Amino acid sequence: MDPLSQLSFILWGVPTTLAISILSFLSGLALGIPLAFIRVYMGKPFQVMVDLYEKILRGVPEIVMMLLLYFGVGLALGLKPFDEAFFAVTFALGLRSGANQSQIFRGAIRGVGESQMIAARSLGLPTSQAIIHVMIPQTFIIATPGLGSEYALLIKDSAYAFILGVLETMKRTDILRMTTFDTVFPYFASAFIYILLTFPLATYLDMWGSRKRKELGL
Amino acid sequence: MADTVMECRNLWKIYEKITAVKDVSLEIKEGEIKLLFGPSGSGKSTLARCLALLTTPTKGDVFHRGECLTRPGVNLNKARARIGFVFQHIWLFHHLTALGNVELGLRRVLKLPKKEARERATKALREVKMEEWANHYPAQLSGGQQQRVGIARALAMDPYIIILDEPTSALDPELIGEVTDTLRALAKKGTTMFIISHEMQFAREVADEMIFFNQGMIVEEGPPERFFTKPSSDRAKRFMERLIKRTTKE
Numbered sequence: 219m220d221p222l223s224q225l226s227f228i229l230w231g232v233p234t235t236l237a238i239s240i241l242s243f244l245s246g247l248a249l250g251i252p253l254a255f256i257r258v259y260m261g262k263p264f265q266v267m268v269d270l271y272e273k274i275l276r277g278v279p280e281i282v283m284m285l286l287l288y289f290g291v292g293l294a295l296g297l298k299p300f301d302e303a304f305f306a307v308t309f310a311l312g313l314r315s316g317a318n319q320s321q322i323f324r325g326a327i328r329g330v331g332e333s334q335m336i337a338a339r340s341l342g343l344p345t346s347q348a349i350i351h352v353m354i355p356q357t358f359i360i361a362t363p364g365l366g367s368e369y370a371l372l373i374k375d376s377a378y379a380f381i382l383g384v385l386e387t388m389k390r391t392d393i394l395r396m397t398t399f400d401t402v403f404p405y406f407a408s409a410f411i412y413i414l415l416t417f418p419l420a421t422y423l424d425m426w427g428s429r430k431r432k433e434l435g436l
Numbered sequence: 437m438a439d440t441v442m443e444c445r446n447l448w449k450i451y452e453k454i455t456a457v458k459d460v461s462l463e464i465k466e467g468e469i470k471l472l473f474g475p476s477g478s479g480k481s482t483l484a485r486c487l488a489l490l491t492t493p494t495k496g497d498v499f500h501r502g503e504c505l506t507r508p509g510v511n512l513n514k515a516r517a518r519i520g521f522v523f524q525h526i527w528l529f530h531h532l533t534a535l536g537n538v539e540l541g542l543r544r545v546l547k548l549p550k551k552e553a554r555e556r557a558t559k560a561l562r563e564v565k566m567e568e569w570a571n572h573y574p575a576q577l578s579g580g581q582q583q584r585v586g587i588a589r590a591l592a593m594d595p596y597i598i599i600l601d602e603p604t605s606a607l608d609p610e611l612i613g614e615v616t617d618t619l620r621a622l623a624k625k626g627t628t629m630f631i632i633s634h635e636m637q638f639a640r641e642v643a644d645e646m647i648f649f650n651q652g653m654i655v656e657e658g659p660p661e662r663f664f665t666k667p668s669s670d671r672a673k674r675f676m677e678r679l680i681k682r683t684t685k686e
């Protein structure tokens with residue numbers, strides 16, 4: 219196979235890599251934002267629960283979570299859709315990302331500051347409305363660089379899916395190695411693709427977030 | 437006789453280690469302007485926040501227009517919507533334009549339709565002479581302009597009283613005038629206000645009554661002229677002298 223067709227063979231895995239990363243990122247967002255606000259604004263028992271969740275999901279290797287979800291929950295317990303490797307991987311990464319994003323947003327909430335909440339309350343906004351209209355938009359701006367790194371991390375960690383046979387970028391790289399007996403080019407090609415997937419977007423988000431923050435005096 | 441708009445009786449606020457407000461009672465009537473002043477750390481902000489229902493007093497009651505709002509079960513959000521509050525450090529919403537800042541409460545608290553909220557917000561900005569700056573973000577405005585937007589944000593909600601916690605003390609000296617001028621205009625229109633300020637010239641002009649506050653307590657209260665001519669307490673006298681010396685030096 220010429221290098222170009224090798225490259226294109228690997229590239230066919232990119233949509234799956236993106237699907238795993240984006241879906242797990244969104245699940246992480248859906249988990250992380252509420253967890254962060256619960257951690258900051260609700261009582262002690264909730265704080266302890268959120269902390270515990272974060273500690274566990276950040277402490278356990280992601281591959282352990284994936285195998286547990288796939289073999290333990292999906293195959294042994296027969297719980298759908300975790301009997302499919304794609305979903306087991308995505309969900310495991312989503313849970314871990316929820317823990318990371320909870321920390322990112324918690325830092326951002328601190329960055330926005332309690333004063334914005336007091337100002338919102340002085341207008342008669344209930345806490346929930348103040349969170350939605352005053353805190354969340356500003357937390358997103360502060361969180362953007364961190365969210366960019368989190369996204370890059372998920373792109374990279376989606377490569378673990380190859381162990382469970384999901385046909386994504388890494389798996390296709392591996393197939394290429396086995397069929398061509400070339401142990402160098404496929405990995406370079408793959409590395410190049412991963413850098414293209416992570417670096418530009420993460421850098422852009424980092425710059426955008428920092429600029430916006432400066433512009434708004436946040 | 438005018439109605440009492442806001443009142444507190446035997447108000448206490450005790451933090452873990454500090455008693456910030458000690459047994460304070462005061463009353464503001466409709467159209468009246470009371471001006472509170474006193475040393476830093478004496479509990480002025482704490483008192484203002486208790487009166488605005490932004491913190492819960494430890495003891496004592498706060499009444500607004502005859503209704504006790506320190507009882508359990510009171511809808512505080514509903515009450516806060518009609519109490520204007522202007523902060524020392526301004527605290528505009530960074531992510532919203534001047535207009536957005538003023539509109540937020542109108543849209544989300546009073547639930548006005550878009551068009552009506554826009555009209556009312558624009559009117560409030562016009563009142564503080566900030567209409568031209570409606571589409572600027574707080575970071576693009578000077579401190580004085582920001583504080584005028586802060587006043588418009590409170591004003592737009594049609595408050596029956598505005599509480600201002602040192603509205604000019606975070607501003608550069610040359611920007612104070614535009615804010616005090618805005619407040620003078622409100623005073624002329626008969627707006628009921630509780631103002632914490634150390635702008636003595638301004639105080640003398642607008643206040644119906646001045647209150648000297650120290651260590652969480654009202655030390656002396658009376659018409660401004662009395663403070664400027666012969667304050668009865670020594671502490672107030674010395675404090676006034678220092679303030680006046682400071683302002684004439686500048």
Ligand SMILES: Nc1ncnc2c1ncn2[C@@H]1O[C@H](COP(=O)(O)OP(=O)(O)O)[C@@H](O)[C@H]1O
Pocket residue numbers: 451452454455456474475476477478479480481482483
């Ligand atoms: N949230 C709080 N928790 C604990 N102590 C506070 C808090 N807010 C104010 N204090 C304390 O209460 C006292 C009065 O503060 P404050 O009301 O801000 O005074 P002022 O506005 O007159 O400067 C100060 O000693 C201050 O440190």
Ligand SMILES: [Mg+2]
Pocket residue numbers: 480481482524601602
């Ligand atoms: Mg203060």
